[in-house]
Amino acid sequence: MNQISFKKIAVAVAVIFALSRTRQIVEFFKDLDLGGILTLEPLRRTPEEGRFLVTVAVGVLVVVVLWSLVKNRK
Numbered sequence: 001m002n003q004i005s006f007k008k009i010a011v012a013v014a015v016i017f018a019l020s021r022t023r024q025i026v027e028f029f030k031d032l033d034l035g036g037i038l039t040l041e042p043l044r045r046t047p048e049e050g051r052f053l054v055t056v057a058v059g060v061l062v063v064v065v066l067w068s069l070v071k072n073r074k
Contacts, residue, residue: 018025043054 043051046054
């Protein structure tokens with residue numbers, strides 16, 4: 001007889017819960033205004049030092065992602 005794992009039960013419960021709340025989830029995403037979030041306007045309003053730090057952080061993130069992709073490829 002096959003064993004039923006706790007992970008499979010948890011996934012099934014999560015799917016059933018998400019399906020029961022579909023209307024609320026759809027309404028949440030409809031009401032969510034991504035127009036102001038997905039722009040660079042907040043970055044333009046920051047001082048020069050803030051833009052420099054954001055640029056360095058994004059550069060480091062790109063280097064880390066590329067490094068992990070190259071490292072996992074071997």
